Amino acid sequence: MIRLTLKEEPPLRLSAEALLPERLAGRSAGEIERLPLAVGRTGGAVGDWFRVVAGDTAAIEIEGPCHRLDRIGAGMDAGSITVRGDTGAYLGLGMRGGSIAVEGSAGFGAAADLRGGTMRIAGNAGDGLGGALPGAAAGMRDGTVIVGGKAGAAAGARLRRGLIVIAGDVGAGCGAEMIAGTVIVGGAAGAYAGAAMRRGSVLALGGAERLGSGFVDCGVHDLVFLRLLARHVAALGLDALARRIGPLRRFAGDAAVSGRGELLVAP
């Protein structure tokens, strides 16, 4: 494992996208310390900010006051990154494979444009979890994201494929403009979940605050696919959440966009 310890909290936001397992492979601690890493418009090197202990390059551990570290794991293909604290914005942006584990909370846009791999955030996630980059037609396109706490607004917006599981509550607009895929919310979903969704499923196991007028109540159903989903969620280590996936009330929509998606809400 390569251990990167932040020496002090950076005064500006620090883009950590260079610190990927595949980019650090085969480098000594000294070589890693000499890699360029800018803060704002100021040039610098990794060693200016991190103490580096080299080791197995398939795994990186980042510790220290990391909440101003943006783009950790951006574009990652393989390996693992563990963050022992909070992270900044765009955690795992465009990540294609491997795994990221955050012991704290993540900022805005975690898992945005995700293409594959697994992300686990033990704390909370900010707005735009698994969302789309500005102007992009689709957000997260594959992979699995698990949030142990709450998530902000627009989680899973324009989700194209993949699974997002949030153990706690989510803010407004969860699954807005969804194209496909699945979002599971263990807590309550904020207002207008699934607004303008075309396909896909949003499960709100703690209820949904206010649904858009384009959703039609189809009644309570015990659907076989939910059994498979529950087993998959249990296999991800979320047994308590999996046990709550059972018969749910199905709201089909969003009719405002001739959508064929669904909100599945605790009856």
Added chain:
Amino acid sequence: MMLDGVAIDDTFAEAFGMTGTRLVITADSAAWARHAAESMTGFATSIIACGVEAGIEGELAPGDTPDGRPGIAVLLFGMSADALGKAVRDRIGQCVLTCPGTACFAGLDGEKRVPLGRALRYFGDGRQAAKRIGGKRYWRIPVMEGEFLCEDQAPVQDSVGGGNLLLLGRSRPAVLAATERAVAAMRRVPGAIMPFPGGIARSGSKLGSRYKFLIASTNDAFCPTLKGVVDSALDADIAAVLEIVIDGLSEQAVGDAMAAGMRAACAGAAGELARISAGNYGGKLGAFKFSLRDLLR
């Protein structure tokens, strides 16, 4: 060679390459899963007239099925992946999709696949939905009682069809009892099925006939009523012959089933079962040869 007083002929069963798949049918109860499985594997005794050979492999406990409900594993065999795919589509569409509470899953792993839900999804008339869970794709098709869930595709694999045993007895009841014992033992072998009614065929066939339109006809050499009339393979004391046909996902499965069947048939035969033989075409047609004596060694 004698086994518990039963002569084992120095011969072999000649079997052929087929394409096979395993499907898992689940339902709210084992009874309803079995209704669907029995319907789906009906009229699937011989490739000659049925297009596919199929049977129930076994019952699955809820813990062994993808959705945690009771299930039945069925095996289906065709002469090609295309032929098998069409038969699977039609049989699921008519016998599983229609059956209350059922869902249908692939039971093998592999790259070569035939369509399942992707061929049936159009029944949803545009209201069907795909759902990817754990790397597998499923189709949710709305039906009058809720949804029919069906895996997108099913892997197929090279398989073996036409393994067989001929059991020759001194009375019809005795040979039937021995053959029933054999089938019961063979059903415990995973990866193999006996596609005929109750696992047993009384009308073994030979290739060709005196009629141009008929490609197979009665195996007259083993018909007891024709002893002395044709070039019979039966001794004077043989009163009846029954056949067990075996299809398997592998050569090993067919061989294991044949060995288990012979041992069970001979055990307690008490002199009523005289011989066990097998059907072949001189070794010229089939890619697989199962020597009866080698299987028992």
